[in-house]
Amino acid sequence: MKKDIALFSSNRFYLLITVIGLVFYVGVYFVLPSQMDEKLSLAMYAPVVPPAFSQLTEHEGVDIKYFTDEESLKKAVLNGDYQVAIVLPPDIMDTWAAGGKPGISVYYASSAPLEMNAAIVALVKELSYAQTGQALNFETTEEILGPDMLGNQIALRDRMRPLLAVFILLVEILTLASLIAVEIEQGTARALLVTPLRVSDLFIAKGVLGIGLALGQSILFMELVGGFSYQPLIILITLIIGSVMVVGMGFLVASLARDVTAVTGWGMLVLILFAVPGFGAAIPGLISDWARVIPSYYLTDTVSRVANYGAGWGDIGTNLAVLAGFTAVVIWAGMATLRRRYQ
Amino acid sequence: MNLKRIWTLIRTEVFHGPKDVVLVMAVVIPVLLALFVNLAFGDIFTDRAKLGVYDTGDSPLTEKLVSSESMRVITYHNEADLKAATAGGAVDMGIVLPADFDTRLEANSVAFKVYIWGESQAKSREVISLALNDAVREMIGSVLPVNIESLPLGDKSSLPWSDRLLPLTVLMAVFFGGMMLPASSLIHEKQRRTLEALSVTPATISDIFTAKGVIGVVLAMIMGVLTLAISTSFGGSPLALVLVLALGAVLAAEIGLLAGAFIKDMNTLFAFWKFGGLLLFGPAFIFMFPQIPAWIGYIFPTYYVIKPVTDLSVLGVGFGSVAIYVAILIAIVIVVGLVVMNIIKRLSTQALRLNG
Numbered sequence: 001m002k003k004d005i006a007l008f009s010s011n012r013f014y015l016l017i018t019v020i021g022l023v024f025y026v027g028v029y030f031v032l033p034s035q036m037d038e039k040l041s042l043a044m045y046a047p048v049v050p051p052a053f054s055q056l057t058e059h060e061g062v063d064i065k066y067f068t069d070e071e072s073l074k075k076a077v078l079n080g081d082y083q084v085a086i087v088l089p090p091d092i093m094d095t096w097a098a099g100g101k102p103g104i105s106v107y108y109a110s111s112a113p114l115e116m117n118a119a120i121v122a123l124v125k126e127l128s129y130a131q132t133g134q135a136l137n138f139e140t141t142e143e144i145l146g147p148d149m150l151g152n153q154i155a156l157r158d159r160m161r162p163l164l165a166v167f168i169l170l171v172e173i174l175t176l177a178s179l180i181a182v183e184i185e186q187g188t189a190r191a192l193l194v195t196p197l198r199v200s201d202l203f204i205a206k207g208v209l210g211i212g213l214a215l216g217q218s219i220l221f222m223e224l225v226g227g228f229s230y231q232p233l234i235i236l237i238t239l240i241i242g243s244v245m246v247v248g249m250g251f252l253v254a255s256l257a258r259d260v261t262a263v264t265g266w267g268m269l270v271l272i273l274f275a276v277p278g279f280g281a282a283i284p285g286l287i288s289d290w291a292r293v294i295p296s297y298y299l300t301d302t303v304s305r306v307a308n309y310g311a312g313w314g315d316i317g318t319n320l321a322v323l324a325g326f327t328a329v330v331i332w333a334g335m336a337t338l339r340r341r342y343q
Numbered sequence: 344m345n346l347k348r349i350w351t352l353i354r355t356e357v358f359h360g361p362k363d364v365v366l367v368m369a370v371v372i373p374v375l376l377a378l379f380v381n382l383a384f385g386d387i388f389t390d391r392a393k394l395g396v397y398d399t400g401d402s403p404l405t406e407k408l409v410s411s412e413s414m415r416v417i418t419y420h421n422e423a424d425l426k427a428a429t430a431g432g433a434v435d436m437g438i439v440l441p442a443d444f445d446t447r448l449e450a451n452s453v454a455f456k457v458y459i460w461g462e463s464q465a466k467s468r469e470v471i472s473l474a475l476n477d478a479v480r481e482m483i484g485s486v487l488p489v490n491i492e493s494l495p496l497g498d499k500s501s502l503p504w505s506d507r508l509l510p511l512t513v514l515m516a517v518f519f520g521g522m523m524l525p526a527s528s529l530i531h532e533k534q535r536r537t538l539e540a541l542s543v544t545p546a547t548i549s550d551i552f553t554a555k556g557v558i559g560v561v562l563a564m565i566m567g568v569l570t571l572a573i574s575t576s577f578g579g580s581p582l583a584l585v586l587v588l589a590l591g592a593v594l595a596a597e598i599g600l601l602a603g604a605f606i607k608d609m610n611t612l613f614a615f616w617k618f619g620g621l622l623l624f625g626p627a628f629i630f631m632f633p634q635i636p637a638w639i640g641y642i643f644p645t646y647y648v649i650k651p652v653t654d655l656s657v658l659g660v661g662f663g664s665v666a667i668y669v670a671i672l673i674a675i676v677i678v679v680g681l682v683v684m685n686i687i688k689r690l691s692t693q694a695l696r697l698n699g
Contacts, residue, residue: 139455
């Protein structure tokens with residue numbers, strides 16, 4: 001194991017990129033928005049505010065700021081402070097009272113998404129209908145699916161946290177498989193086996209190094225990004241199982257590949273496939289139930305549910321059981337196939 | 344430098360060179376990435392509200408909702424699918440329109456079932472309600488009591504995520520093939536000591552480097568154009584776009600040759616790729632997140648590849664608007680080219696043998 005650590009640390013470049021990589025992942029986390037802006041932000045200039053429009057401030061999904069003149073409102077839109085703004089005419093109430101149609105201007109930043117303008121136009125229409133006594137009455141039966149997170153949304157960076165943590169683990173498939181492939185390519189593995197060292201000792205040494213590298217980095221990352229705030233023990237156990245899984249995958253990839261280049265090729269394919277469930281955690285609705293056939297789903301889902309939703313043992317017990325089962329299979333398969341390569 | 348020898352080396356490399364994972368990855372990964380971005384990311388990262396509709400009858404409301412600009416509407420064929428999609432966050436809200444919806448609407452007693460995804464944002468819920476009201480009012484022929492005028496301010500335009508991800512896919516396509524292929528080919532030669540065999544032929548190191556560089560440039564060009572074709576992003580100046588891609592491909596091949604000259608094994612090359620990827624793909628993040636100050640991009644050499652590519656392909660500007668970036672890119676290509684030439688001069692066959 002000392003030899004493997006020396007092999008890893010003697011390559012200063014490898015060591016450097018491992019550190020830089022970790023800094024990069026932490027940096028990505030902190031660059032992403034820390035809060036979710038879940039309200040429609042809009043500016044309004046209204047010398048006279050009709051009662052229906054004044055109720056806007058009570059809408060849950062709207063954040064409104066009143067301006068004292070039209071020019072400063074337009075300037076705020078141009079500066080990017082607001083994407084959309086409404087300007088009501090001073091005689092709006094009189095016009096309605098006289099049976100006329102007042103003109104309302106909706107200013108929108110040309111960089112704003114099209115749907116933003118359409119949404120505000122629909123809002124103005126609805127308020128105008130309400131003001132003129134034409135409110136619609138729907139009878140709806142509402143059912144909220146999952147916890148209602150209104151006002152307590154998960155920030156994008158927290159959604160990304162499981163993906164980044166799992167990605168750090170998965171990259172170690174490449175590192176471990178590369179180290180093994182180099183030994184096979186250079187014949188040092190066979191040379192080691194003519195010493196009193198047994199194949200099982202070799203696996204233990206490489207396994208401990210792989211687990212140490214993967215687990216150390218993922219723990220450090222989760223610690224830095226606050227991933228241990230809820231149920232740290234569950235997160236830790238999940239990361240340990242995940243680390244063992246990537247070691248097994250590393251053994252498997254190394255045993256299947258002919259050389260370091262092939263290791264990277266196969267390793268990248270495995271990495272991309274195993275990273276897919278992470279995107280599902282970051283972007284809800286992106287992937288459907290088919291992602292459950294990818295074993296890393298149970299790793300990502302567990303980290304996501306515990307770190308972001310405060311899930312407990314009862315909620316993620318099945319996930320951990322599936323993950324542990326797959327890990328046992330993959331570590332056995334990896335050792336069996338790699339043993340054949342060594343011998 | 345002898346053109347005939349270079350051509351012979353290129354033919355040998357193409358027909359008898361290693362067809363390894365690097366080549367497969369250089370061809371397959373950019374295509375997969377471009378397909379994935381276009382199929383999946385076209386509508387993912389938008390803040391656009393998503394409504395699911397299961398229409399048990401055949402109400403014209405569904406069609407009106409689908410045509411709404413303020414939200415995206417997905418129709419479902421049964422309530423279970425709608426509920427599952429809402430629970431999973433595929434839609435923010437799901438509505439079940441009863442078979443007698445139109446009849447009840449005429450009688451002014453509208454009733455339907457609504458599923459709300461617990462994590463949907465307040466603004467999405469608001470927008471969907473507004474769009475729903477708007478569509479219903481359109482059906483019942485309400486007369487709008489105001490005249491609304493929509494006026495754009497500013498001259499910037501918004502970009503969907505598929506366009507924001509275009510720089511990343513193009514950079515991957517151009518730089519993976521253009522850089523990795525010459526680099527891995529040189530390293531293979533050094534590891535298998537075939538460069539020594541070449542040294543007894545009339546071919547010079549300059550010929551060898553040029554041949555490998557040309558292959559990298561051609562592959563990078565093909566992959567860059569293919570990626571843009573998949574993304575249907577050729578803009579109004581395709582020739583200018585091809586010119587920029589060609590310059591980008593040359594830059595990629597130059598970096599690849601430098602890497603191949605100094606790196607002695609594939610392991611270190613991939614480590615270099617992992618680290619260098621951060622520098623190469625840095626500008627792609629600037630395009631993804633407009634909140635990041637644009638000046639940060641100026642420090643990355645690949646910015647001068649991707650900025651004109653994006654402006655030409657996505658914004659559809661003319662060559663004149665990107666000429667300054669192209670000029671800087673040409674300067675970078677020349678400087679890196681001079682460095683490569685200097686390295687070639689310094690590298691004797693003996694030096695390469697020692698490196699191997």
